Structure formats: C-alpha cells, structure tokens
Amino acid sequence: MAKKEAVETSEAQIAVHWQEEDYFYPSKRFIAQANLTDESVYERFGLDNFPECYTEYADLLHWYKKWDTVLDTSDAPCWKWFVGGKINASYNCIDRHLEKNKNKTAIHFVPEPENERVQHITYQELYVRVNEVAALLRDFAGLKAGDTVTLHLPMTAELPITMLACARLGVIHSQVFGGFSGRACADRIVDSKSKVLITIDGYYRGGKLIDHKQNADIAVDLAKKDGQKVDKVLVWQRYPGKNSVPTPMIEGLDYFVNDLLKNYRGKKVDPVPMPAEAPLFLMYTSGTTGKPKGCQHSTGGYLAYVTGTSKYIQDIHPEDVYWCMADIGWITGHSYIVYGPLSLCASTVIYEGIPTYPDAGRAWRIAEELNVNIFHTAPTLIRALRKIDPDLPKKYNHHFKHMTTVGEPIEPAVWRWYHEVIGKNEAVIVDTWWQTETGGFLCSTVPAIKPMKPGSAGPGVPGVYPIIYDELGNEIKAGEGRAGNICIRNPWPGAFQTIWRDRDRYVSNYYERYCKDKNSKDWRDWPYLTGDAAMEAEDGYYRILGRIDDVINVSGHRLGTKEIESAALTVMEVAEAAVVPVSDEIKGVVPDLYISLKPGHEPTDELAMKISAKICETIGKIAKPRRVWLVSDMPKTRSGKIMRRVLGALSNKKDVGDVSTLANPEIVDEIRKVTS
Numbered sequence: 014m015a016k017k018e019a020v021e022t023s024e025a026q027i028a029v030h031w032q033e034e035d036y037f038y039p040s041k042r043f044i045a046q047a048n049l050t051d052e053s054v055y056e057r058f059g060l061d062n063f064p065e066c067y068t069e070y071a072d073l074l075h076w077y078k079k080w081d082t083v084l085d086t087s088d089a090p091c092w093k094w095f096v097g098g099k100i101n102a103s104y105n106c107i108d109r110h111l112e113k114n115k116n117k118t119a120i121h122f123v124p125e126p127e128n129e130r131v132q133h134i135t136y137q138e139l140y141v142r143v144n145e146v147a148a149l150l151r152d153f154a155g156l157k158a159g160d161t162v163t164l165h166l167p168m169t170a171e172l173p174i175t176m177l178a179c180a181r182l183g184v185i186h187s188q189v190f191g192g193f194s195g196r197a198c199a200d201r202i203v204d205s206k207s208k209v210l211i212t213i214d215g216y217y218r219g220g221k222l223i224d225h226k227q228n229a230d231i232a233v234d235l236a237k238k239d240g241q242k243v244d245k246v247l248v249w250q251r252y253p254g255k256n257s258v259p260t261p262m263i264e265g266l267d268y269f270v271n272d273l274l275k276n277y278r279g280k281k282v283d284p285v286p287m288p289a290e291a292p293l294f295l296m297y298t299s300g301t302t303g304k305p306k307g308c309q310h311s312t313g314g315y316l317a318y319v320t321g322t323s324k325y326i327q328d329i330h331p332e333d334v335y336w337c338m339a340d341i342g343w344i345t346g347h348s349y350i351v352y353g354p355l356s357l358c359a360s361t362v363i364y365e366g367i368p369t370y371p372d373a374g375r376a377w378r379i380a381e382e383l384n385v386n387i388f389h390t391a392p393t394l395i396r397a398l399r400k401i402d403p404d405l406p407k408k409y410n411h412h413f414k415h416m417t418t419v420g421e422p423i424e425p426a427v428w429r430w431y432h433e434v435i436g437k438n439e440a441v442i443v444d445t446w447w448q449t450e451t452g453g454f455l456c457s458t459v460p461a462i463k464p465m466k467p468g469s470a471g472p473g474v475p476g477v478y479p480i481i482y483d484e485l486g487n488e489i490k491a492g493e494g495r496a497g498n499i500c501i502r503n504p505w506p507g508a509f510q511t512i513w514r515d516r517d518r519y520v521s522n523y524y525e526r527y528c529k530d531k532n533s534k535d536w537r538d539w540p541y542l543t544g545d546a547a548m549e550a551e552d553g554y555y556r557i558l559g560r561i562d563d564v565i566n567v568s569g570h571r572l573g574t575k576e577i578e579s580a581a582l583t584v585m586e587v588a589e590a591a592v593v594p595v596s597d598e599i600k601g602v603v604p605d606l607y608i609s610l611k612p613g614h615e616p617t618d619e620l621a622m623k624i625s626a627k628i629c630e631t632i633g634k635i636a637k638p639r640r641v642w643l644v645s646d647m648p649k650t651r652s653g654k655i656m657r658r659v660l661g662a663l664s665n666k667k668d669v670g671d672v673s674t675l676a677n678p679e680i681v682d683e684i685r686k687v688t689s
C-alpha cells in the first residue's frame with residue numbers, strides 16, 4: 014500500500030509528539046436539561062445488544078408498518094436495516110409535528126443582505142409548500158418513487174423544501190453543492206441518470222447576486238454530450254416573479270417553479286410509504302480516483318440514525334433554535350440541518366451567505382436575533398474568526414448551550430478559544446468525527462456524560478465500535494501511542510448502503526482491506542475502513558489524524574487529489590500533474606499543483622493561470638490550487654511513480670528526507686529553487 018509510510022512515519026510521529034490535554038466538564042445547567050444523562054446508554058448499546066439496540070432510535074420515528082428484521086446481513090457487506098418496515102421521511106419531518114406544533118418555526122431563512130428580513134417558515138407553512146412542490150414534481154415533472162433527480166441549489170429555504178418534496182414521493186434526490194461548477198453538476202447528472210434538474214436563478218454570496226442559472230445550461234449541455242438527456246430544468250427564483258440574473262430561460266426546457274406552482278395551490282400529496290431500505294438520497298463525494306462516488310443512503314436506517322444522534326449528541330429539543338453553519342450540499346447539512354433537526358421538531362437556521370459577510374460579527378448578530386442556542390460549524394471558520402478579531406464575539410450577547418466542531422481535526426488552542434470566546438465558557442462542545450459515507454456521527458462525546466478533551470473526537474458514539482488496525486491487520490490498542498487505520502467493527506443504521514450502481518467499488522473501497530472472510534454473512538467479519546488515520550488514548554478517546562488515501566480536506570471540504578489532477582491533465586500542454594496538500598493557517602490544508610509540460614511548451618504565467626482556471630471550471634472554486642508550479646520533471650521512483658511525498662515536503666518547506674533512491678534525485682534541488 015502506497016500510503017503505508019504516511020501512517021507509519023509522519024502521522025504517527027506527529028501523534029506521538031502530541032500532548033495529552035486536560036478534560037473540560039459540562040456545566041450543571043447543561044446536564045440538568047440534557048436529553049441523555051443516563052450512563053447505561055453505553056450498556057444498552059453494547060455489542061451484546063447489537064443490532065437490537067438501534068430499535069431505540071427507530072422508535073423515535075413514525076412507521077406505517079414496523080420492521081420484521083432489525084439487521085439483514087444476507088447480502089453482506091450491503092447491510093439492510095429495519096427490513097419490512099414502511100416509512101416516509103417527509104411525514105416524519107413535517108406532518109407528525111402539526112398536531113402540537115404547527116405554528117412553530119421549522120426554518121429560519123436568513124438572506125445574506127442584512128436589510129432583507131428573515132423568513133420564519135412554520136411547520137404548517139412548510140407542510141403547505143412541500144405538498145405543492147411534491148404535486149408539481151409528480152404531475153408536471155412526472156417523477157415517481159425510485160426515480161432520481163439532481164438538485165443544484167444554494168442555501169435558501171427552497172433547498173430543504175425541494176428535498177422534502179422528493180422524500181414525500183420516494184424520489185431519490187441528489188443535491189450537488191451549489192458552489193460546484195456546471196461540469197461537476199453534469200457528471201453527477203450523468204452518473205445518477207437524472208432526467209430532471211432543479212436549480213435557482215441566483216443567490217447572494219459575498220454581497221454579489223451570483224448568476225447560478227448559467228451553471229444549469231452548462232450542466233445540461235455537457236450531460237447530453239455524455240449520454241444523459243435532461244428533459245426539464247425547474248428553476249426557482251431568488252425573488253419570485255422577478256428576473257434576477259441575465260442568463261435567459263430556454264424554451265421547452267426551462268420552467269420557473271414559481272410560475273408552475275400557481276397550478277398547484279393548496280394541493281395535497283399523501284406521503285408515499287417507502288420500504289425502510291429504499292434509497293432516500295445520493296450524496297456524491299470524492300475518493301481515490303477521479304470519479305466521484307454516489308453514496309446511497311437509506312430511508313429508515315438513515316432517518317433513525319440522524320434523529321437519534323441529533324437528539325443525544327446534538328442535544329436537540331423541540332424548543333431549541335439550532336444553527337448548523339454547514340452547506341446543505343454536504344452530508345452535514347443533509348443530516349444535521351435538514352433531516353435530524355426537523356425530525357425532532359426543532360427550528361433550524363439556514364443562512365444564505367458567507368459567514369463573515371459583511372463583517373465577522375454577522376454570525377453573532379444572527380444568533381442574537383434568532384436566539385440560537387445550539388451552534389455547529391467547522392474548524393476552518395473558527396480559525397478564521399479567531400484570526401480576524403479574537404475578542405469580537407465577546408461584544409455580542411449570544412448564548413449557546415451546545416456547540417459542535419466537525420469536518421477536520423481542531424487544534425487544541427483553537428478549541429479552547431472556541432470554548433472560551435464563542436461559547437463564553439458556558440457551552441458544551443462536541444467534536445464529531447464522521448463522513449459522507451457514514452450518514453451520521455461515528456465518534457463524539459455524549460455531551461452530558463463524557464467530559465470534553467480538546468483535539469480529540471472522543472470515544473465511539475453509543476453503538477459504534479471503532480478499532481485501529483496496523484498495516485498487517487493487527488489491532489493497535491488504546492494508549493499504545495501508535496497510529497493506524499481506524500475502522501468500525503460493526504454496521505450502524507446511518508451507514509450508506511452502497512455506491513450508486515457500483516457495488517464492486519463499494520466493497521473494494523470500504524470492506525475488502527480487513528475482511529476476514531469474503532463469503533461471510535456475519536458482520537463481525539467485515540470491518541468498515543474509514544480511510545482515516547487515528548490514535549486511541551488510554552481513556553478510549555480517538556484523535557483523528559487525517560486521511561490515509563488521496564483525499565485532502567480543504568476547509569472541511571473533501572477533495573480528491575486525483576480529481577484535481579485529472580482536471581489539469583485535460584489542458585493540452587500538460588504532461589503530468591501531481592497534487593500535494595500544503596498546511597494553511599485557516600483552511601487546514603490547500604492543494605499545491607505540480608505540472609510537467611509536454612515537450613515544446615514553455616512554462617509561462619499564462620499557462621499556469623489557464624490550468625488553474627480549468628480546475629475551477631471542472632470542479633469549482635474550492636479546488637483552486639494555491640500555486641501551480643511548472644517544473645521540468647517530477648521526482649520519480651525507478652519504477653516511474655511520482656513521489657508526491659517529496660513534492661509535499663518541498664511545498665511545506667520540510668525536510669525531503671532521503672531522495673538518493675529516486676530515479677532522478679537532481680530534480681529535487683531544481684524544484685526547490687522554483688518553489689522557494
């Protein structure tokens with residue numbers, strides 16, 4: 014395995030040099046109101062009670078028909094949860110709350126322009142709007158249970174409304190992050206075989222009204238070239254009835270949702286009772302190859318898991334105002350902005366724009382205005398806010414009982430600032446470690462039960478049993494001070510079911526590495542490989558060290574180095590491309606791109622800019638390289654493999670180590686001159 018060194022040398026060494034941090038304890042006030050204070054939960058969710066323990070989460074939901082089998086392993090490692098059960102996610106997130114809470118706010122939509130008023134959408138209004146959209150999707154777009162539809166929507170209320178309308182019909186939604194390019198959207202339309210694309214004309218970001226409609230035109234065009242024809246593009250309007258952007262509508266293809274909705278006023282659509290294991294949505298994520306993977310999430314198991322973990326780890330009560338500042342275009346938003354909080358009848362905040370727009374106090378003004386008491390964000394934003402003005406949050410009168418950090422490892426110093434300054438020493442913090450594939454949390458403290466430890470995610474959440482293996486498959490024990498590949502010993506209901514239309518890739522990526530018997534139908538033989546390196550401290554808390562594969566985590570956004578490299582390789586002049594992660598004070602890491610050119614081409618600034626632009630166009634601005642280094646050759650092994658480790662050391666101004674075994678050791682000094 015190529016990544017062997019990464020785990021055995023660099024990561025482990027860093028880990029060994031880490032200090033153990035002191036515990037922080039939740040306040041009595043937090044504990045007094047917490048949803049989960051009973052320590053016996055760890056027994057109830059013990060492996061002896063597995064998988065039945067998870068019925069405790071399923072029982073938080075409304076079922077049309079209860080399941081016959083909690084966990085069906087007959088198609089291992091494609092696990093099926095709550096088989097025989099019938100359920101609808103839209104019903105669980107809306108209808109069931111109407112009797113007691115119809116006038117409660119379900120969604121607070123906060124537009125980026127500060128002079129635009131916040132929209133408070135009650136559960137009753139959400140019910141009406143979701144029904145109307147469901148009717149439109151069914152009767153106008155012809156969508157039915159089991160169909161796929163691609164959404165390319167930014168952070169406005171129309172996104173969860175559209176998702177819930179799909180869920181009402183059993184239509185599988187595949188939401189593409191709004192910041193992704195038309196090309197990236199096209200790839201996902203093709204892979205998911207979507208005939209309908211749902212988008213919006215424009216949205217605000219950084220004070221500008223972005224023309225988003227142009228991405229739809231590109232996506233439809235490119236998808237068609239790749240064999241997937243989109244029949245209808247449904248376009249929401251940022252301002253209903255008004256043209257906000259210059260890109261025109263295409264006759265016979267594009268339709269304004271707001272125009273069509275007039276025909277569906279007051280229409281009601283019965284939620285379709287879906288088999289528990291019917292897919293609810295696809296979420297594409299980056300992997301080790303250039304092609305993104307469509308993670309297929311189930312209806313019953315997924316909803317049970319995100320509801321249970323929202324209740325016990327996020328400590329959401331129906332009276333809470335909950336703000337997760339992620340984008341719904343990522344799994345965090347699906348699980349912990351939309352499905353989890355709404356299933357628990359909370360009020361969830363959706364903020365359209367940039368967290369620091371027009372200034373770094375914006376978030377705290379929103380929190381004050383809406384009385385937010387649960388706050389959820391990623392280390393990259395915490396670092397940025399700390400850098401801009403470390404005392405600013407003190408000037409605001411917000412009060413959080415609970416805060417989350419998610420997406421990347423958080424440095425203990427940054428954690429302490431989050432706790433002291435943003436949390437005002439009052440809020441409990443959970444550091445939740447999980448992935449697109451896992452649907453919900455894997456490791457975190459249960460906030461009223463386990464103390465916090467800066468920089469550590471904590472132990473496995475109830476019912477999740479991590480294990481760390483070394484390269485040979487031997488278990489690395491707690492407190493050994495060695496890092497290894499963190500896996501999960503058992504299935505859990507939030508886990509993705511497969512990679513959309515690619516079971517082989519699902520098995521080989523996630524389950525082959527430490528499988529004990531490929532013919533086994535026993536879950537004990539199929540540990541789930543997360544792709545992260547980690548260390549377990551003596552107290553059973555896990556410290557996550559980062560990816561062991563070719564995935565980098567830029568501001569908590571997951572990018573495949575291979576994806577960036579393959580985009581670069583589509584530029585005619587490029588012969589070879591190699592991406593390496595460079596440490597960044599705010600973003601965690603950023604990509605550096607090394608390029609060698611085909612013979613006869615000159616390394617110019619224009620060419621470097623062209624390659625950079627190509628990457629933004631292919632993936633999106635988030636993948637823009639920090640620098641494009643045009644070099645005469647790559648450092649290579651004798652077998653011709655590019656030594657990314659050496660390039661990484663150069664970019665990070667670190668010791669390159671022993672390079673004498675390279676096929677071309679002299680190139681190292683040459684590249685050093687270019688990059689310094």
Ligand code: WT7
Pocket residue numbers: 298343344345418419420421422423444445446447448449450470543544545557558559560566569570571
């Ligand atoms: C990767 C998954 C978790 C949902 C959002 C990202 C890294 C995630 C943590 C954490 C350290 C973390 C891992 C993981 N990661 N949470 N609390 N501490 N690292 O989902 O895009 O699928 O990325 O993010 O490397 O594998 P994703």
